[in-house]
Amino acid sequence: MAEQITPRAKDYSQWYIDVVLQSRLADYAPVKGCMVIRPRGYALWEKMRERLDVMFKETGHQNAYFPLLIPESFLRKEAEHVEGFSPELAVVTHAGGEKLEEPLVVRPTSETIIWAMYKKWIQSWRDLPLLINQWANVVRWEKRTRLFLRTTEFLWQEGHTAHATAEEAQEETLRILMVYKKFAEEYMALPVLAGIKSESEKFAGAVRTYAIEGLMQDRKALQAGTSHNLGQNFAKAFEVTFQTKEGGLDHVWATSWGVSTRLVGALIMAHSDDRGLVLPPALAPTQVALVPIFTNKNKTEVLGYAGKLAARLRAAHTVELFDDDQSSPGWKFAEAELSGIPVRIEVGPRDMEKGQVVLVRRDTLEKIPVPEKETESRVKSLLDDIQAGLFHRALAFRKENTRRIDDYEEFRGFMEGDGGFAESGWCGDAACEAKIKDQTKATIRVLPLGREPPEDRRCVCCGEQAKEIAVFAKSY
């Protein structure tokens, strides 16, 4: 018997840790707060990265790479930025056996060093827009870490763009937000709310921060991607100016945006179950687990049959053939389920006799016998069904756990109980936001885009006229 996964209903946090460790996505590193992303976890990140990279290129961005180490003085140039990040900086003070003239910080994000370079590269409106992305690691010294969701070092992409006008920068900020939303929904099968962050949740140095927020199975929200309109804050701090068409001199307008390996955590918490991972076919490193069922007597025939089937399927899908003769079929079934492989195919002597194979879908565990000749087409449509099914199940879950609440007592009860997304009126005052956080632990996740507050809504906290509809939840 393998180790058991703690059921979600018993202890959701422990379930998450069990799934990550047992499915071998990651392991704790010998450095506090750090994790090792194991081959399976990394394969999943690679699938995400591959797809996102295409989406960034399609929207005109190019990849580049900037240094890991940043002179400490660079961070100080933008007041809010340094204030926001200084508690979580790792600083290099010694190198080459000597104390450094100026300490170097390990990047918590790269705005400062990138804008120091943009100053060199941008002179004219003809140099704009400048659309650069980098895939990199960053370090933020966190007090409390969780595998994939918050670790001291993590992998991400950070886009940094420069524009001639405020309007263009705003368009870019929203364009990327929509790229993230599309990626989350179409590839991760995770429905997300896209919206703007309140002042208190804003990125240090941004004018406006937008985010996508997903609802996990424990009804806590997870921020899955952010896109910032930086206005002219960094251009001013780093003196990045350009000559306009009209001959004037202006500071450029900036954006930055990122998603991280936290997406792997989001994926796990959105879909997986007590048997292990459940992965959407669009991102699953392995789409089909082919399990031949044989004894010593018929081993050759069954493995031959399964081998041919695997070869056929590999024309269109990634297939893992579980052909070793040391572990039992039951073991292989459990292993395929733990790994989240979307479709399992069982082929044994009984199937060979009947000219069929048995398809098993990971999300519902339903077993579907199909004629052997139709395997390819049935697998393909089943993968599509699973992808759509996961999204719709997650969407239905979000709907069930989203409530319109305008009464504060009801709000408190909601957050003390199961929780979820509360759509409530908000007067816009940070004091109400802080009071709610203090009393209920719930924060404003986003002010959803495209929803004007109706005249009759009141602030859930103080009862004044609502300026916004805010989505509140407890979050990761």
Add this chain to the structure above:
RNA sequence: CGGGCUGUAGCGCAGUGGUUAGCGCGCUCGGUUCGGGACCGAGAGGCCGACAGUUCAAAUCUGUCCAGCCCGACCA
């Protein structure tokens, strides 16, 4: 950074002063099995978190330290 808990085999644990420190899973070898985590037999594997004390005798008692986990505070 505060409060609590835990450090004994790869993992999970038992062992509260007295020979050679055990159990389950995993691992190695051999054999029988194989349609939902198979079984039998034989093996390998431990400076009992570190340091210092108490004692004839310490995994066990005392102190200090270190590490990890949980709960808070903190966190784009």
